Amino acid sequence: MTKLRTRRLRTILAATAVIAFTGFGTGLASAQTTLLNVSYDPTRELYKTFNQAFAEHWKQETGEDVRIRQSHGGSGKQARAVIDGLQADVVTLALEADIDAIAERTGKIDADWRKRLPDNSAPYTSTIVFLVRKGNPKAIKDWPDLTKDGVEVITPNPKTSGGARWNFLAAWAYAEKAGGNEQAARDYVAKLYQNVPVLDTGARGATTTFVQRGIGDVLLAWENEAFLALQELGPDQFEIVVPTLSIKAEPPVALVDGNVDAHGTRKVAEAYLEFLYSKQGQELAAKNYYRPAKPELADAADLKRFPDLELVGIDSFGGWKEAQPRFFADGGIFDQIYKKGS
Amino acid sequence: MANANLASTPPLGEAAIAPLLPPAHSKTSATGEKAATRWTLIAIAIGFLALFVLLPLGAVFAEAFRAGFGAYWEAVSEPDAVAAIKLTLLAAGIAVPANLVFGIAASWAIAKYEFRGKSLLNTLIDLPFSISPVISGLIYILLFGAQSVLGPFLREHGIEIVFALPGIVLATIFVTFPFIARELIPLMQEQGTAEEEAALTLGASGWRTFWHVTLPNIRWALLYGVILCNARAMGEFGAVSVVSGHIRGETNTMPLHVEILYNEYNFAAAFAVASLLALLALLTLIVKLVLEWLYADQIAGTRRH
Numbered sequence: 001m002t003k004l005r006t007r008r009l010r011t012i013l014a015a016t017a018v019i020a021f022t023g024f025g026t027g028l029a030s031a032q033t034t035l036l037n038v039s040y041d042p043t044r045e046l047y048k049t050f051n052q053a054f055a056e057h058w059k060q061e062t063g064e065d066v067r068i069r070q071s072h073g074g075s076g077k078q079a080r081a082v083i084d085g086l087q088a089d090v091v092t093l094a095l096e097a098d099i100d101a102i103a104e105r106t107g108k109i110d111a112d113w114r115k116r117l118p119d120n121s122a123p124y125t126s127t128i129v130f131l132v133r134k135g136n137p138k139a140i141k142d143w144p145d146l147t148k149d150g151v152e153v154i155t156p157n158p159k160t161s162g163g164a165r166w167n168f169l170a171a172w173a174y175a176e177k178a179g180g181n182e183q184a185a186r187d188y189v190a191k192l193y194q195n196v197p198v199l200d201t202g203a204r205g206a207t208t209t210f211v212q213r214g215i216g217d218v219l220l221a222w223e224n225e226a227f228l229a230l231q232e233l234g235p236d237q238f239e240i241v242v243p244t245l246s247i248k249a250e251p252p253v254a255l256v257d258g259n260v261d262a263h264g265t266r267k268v269a270e271a272y273l274e275f276l277y278s279k280q281g282q283e284l285a286a287k288n289y290y291r292p293a294k295p296e297l298a299d300a301a302d303l304k305r306f307p308d309l310e311l312v313g314i315d316s317f318g319g320w321k322e323a324q325p326r327f328f329a330d331g332g333i334f335d336q337i338y339k340k341g342s
Numbered sequence: 343m344a345n346a347n348l349a350s351t352p353p354l355g356e357a358a359i360a361p362l363l364p365p366a367h368s369k370t371s372a373t374g375e376k377a378a379t380r381w382t383l384i385a386i387a388i389g390f391l392a393l394f395v396l397l398p399l400g401a402v403f404a405e406a407f408r409a410g411f412g413a414y415w416e417a418v419s420e421p422d423a424v425a426a427i428k429l430t431l432l433a434a435g436i437a438v439p440a441n442l443v444f445g446i447a448a449s450w451a452i453a454k455y456e457f458r459g460k461s462l463l464n465t466l467i468d469l470p471f472s473i474s475p476v477i478s479g480l481i482y483i484l485l486f487g488a489q490s491v492l493g494p495f496l497r498e499h500g501i502e503i504v505f506a507l508p509g510i511v512l513a514t515i516f517v518t519f520p521f522i523a524r525e526l527i528p529l530m531q532e533q534g535t536a537e538e539e540a541a542l543t544l545g546a547s548g549w550r551t552f553w554h555v556t557l558p559n560i561r562w563a564l565l566y567g568v569i570l571c572n573a574r575a576m577g578e579f580g581a582v583s584v585v586s587g588h589i590r591g592e593t594n595t596m597p598l599h600v601e602i603l604y605n606e607y608n609f610a611a612a613f614a615v616a617s618l619l620a621l622l623a624l625l626t627l628i629v630k631l632v633l634e635w636l637y638a639d640q641i642a643g644t645r646r647h
Contacts (some may be wrong), residue, residue, distance in 0.1 A: 036589065041605065044602075044605075044606055045606075069589045069590065069591070069592055070589070070590045071587055071588045071589045071590065072588060072590075072602070073588050081505065081587055081588075083488065083489060084483050084487035084488050084489055084504065084505075085486075085487050085488030085489075085493065085497075085502075085504055085505060086504075086505045086587045087502070087505070105489070106488065204605045208604075208605075228607075229607070232607040233607060
């Protein structure tokens with residue numbers, strides 16, 4: 001009896017082991033050239049189509065097959081992963097500061113990487129717009145409407161989210177121009193953040209809060225995210241409101257020199273980034289609601305979707321190197337106004 | 343999924359209590375309360391279960407099939423989803439046997455031997471339960487990441503640990519290792535060493551004693567531990583998320599793939615993959631039920647869940 005039992009048990013154990021090890025063979029990758037593009041959240045749709053286009057282009061040019069592996073996450077988190085050893089060949093992130101961090105911490109990216117590609121290494125730009133519920137029930141037209149009583153604004157936490165920093169600076173830029181001085185800007189953003197019921201950690205989280213959970217009256221969002229939400233979730237539910245002034249966000253791209261040299265992928269990685277500036281690359285950017293750096297190459301029908309508005313660049317804040325510590329470091333302006341507000 | 347929390351209440355001690363109870367096969371309850379009380383309690387338990395377990399589970403399946411069976415099949419047979427399923431099964435397939443060996447070894451050591459630092463080992467086994475999974479993941483980044491002490495060595499030798507399969511497996515092993523040990527330790531302690539001693543006295547070798555005396559005694563607890571361990575290994579999100587690197591079709595496990603699909607507004611596909619994950623969990627529970635049913639007489643002799 002005991003013997004029989006143990007035999008059964010042995011069979012079970014052996015079966016477990018067999019199941020465990022059959023999986024091994026499937027993990028082996030083929031010897032094809034691969035590139036790893038480490039990117040931030042809202043570029044998923046863009047790079048899905050772009051990677052396919054590039055693989056076809058590369059096949060035509062060189063006859064070689066290339067497969068692009070794609071990783072997405074919060075911009076800061078992704079930079080951290082590359083610093084910790086994620087083998088990115090190219091990084092396409094939300095903030096200059098994130099690529100700078102990789103350059104400084106690892107030395108794998110050349111310090112003046114911004115100058116290596118046209119347009120400050122930003123093949124596409126975006127801006128911050130408002131997404132409101134259909135019919136715009138709170139009559140939100142421009143920045144001053146956001147600080148009115150009873151208006152709930154959804155924006156993520158600028159401490160953790162790259163997109164949220166652009167939101168903050170867009171609001172600041174407007175208020176500083178309208179009020180004429182820094183104090184006016186401080187008062188405005190302090191009031192604005194009093195109307196924020198939840199600070200999500202990332203841009204997609206904030207979009208989900210607004211769209212799925214139905215919280216808030218207005219979402220401060222990337223223009224491309226707002227268009228995408230409209231497209232994916234139905235234009236019968238939301239409207240885009242474009243303020244008179246906003247910020248020009250330049251999500252940069254860079255080659256990770258240290259990694260491409262180790263992988264022997266420099267040539268194809270460089271071609272990949274250059275392809276972003278080609279006619280096809282610019283067309284795809286515009287199709288995916290990014291403002292192309294070279295609008296003359298993109299489709300006029302796609303460009304028509306981008307309304308004209310006054311755009312302020314990060315340069316007017318002295319670049320990220322100055323803006324980051326001034327506004328978002330511990331004890332910086334955001335901490336001051338947010339504490340005072342709560 | 344909710345499976346993870348089940349383990350915090352290991353049902354123990356039934357074997358010890360059983361002999362003290364009257365041979366109660368009659369319908370009257372040992373505590374002697376009124377029928378009304380009994381039915382109220384049962385209703386509360388079932389109602390609670392329905393509300394917090396069955397309803398969400400049903401919602402997952404309803405959402406998954408909302409776009410029709412075709413869309414469901416497309417979502418779960420798409421290459422990235424298939425890669426995620428394979429990776430999840432592979433990671434669990436390595437982590438569970440590893441923890442099986444570790445769990446038996448640790449509980450054997452704790453239950454059958456006296457040694458210095460025994461209580462420390464006992465406490466350490468619980469560590470993964472008490473620290474956040476995110477920290478469990480970060481530990482491996484700090485150990486094996488490019489900025490760690492080991493980083494340059496690993497890079498020189500072309501060894502990838504974090505942001506690759508080994509990191510995912512390590513993180514999974516770490517968060518799931520208490521499951522089997524926690525099931526076994528109370529039982530083995532309760533059983534004591536008398537039977538093993540008898541076997542040894544009768545001339546059995548240590549190995550033979552293990553196969554023919556210890557293992558048959560613990561196998562139901564072992565099976566239960568393996569099932570819980572497996573469910574958690576497949577469902578783990580936090581720790582794996584930290585070490586994954588999120589490369590589509592390569593280092594995304596099923597829970598991570600669900601999150602990605604959800605964030606892409608691809609709700610039907612997200613729930614389709616989630617339902618598959620739930621199915622895998624249900625499948626392990628069904629395996630357990632079938633085994634219990636097949637071996638009902640033997641279990642009654644030892645213990646029951």
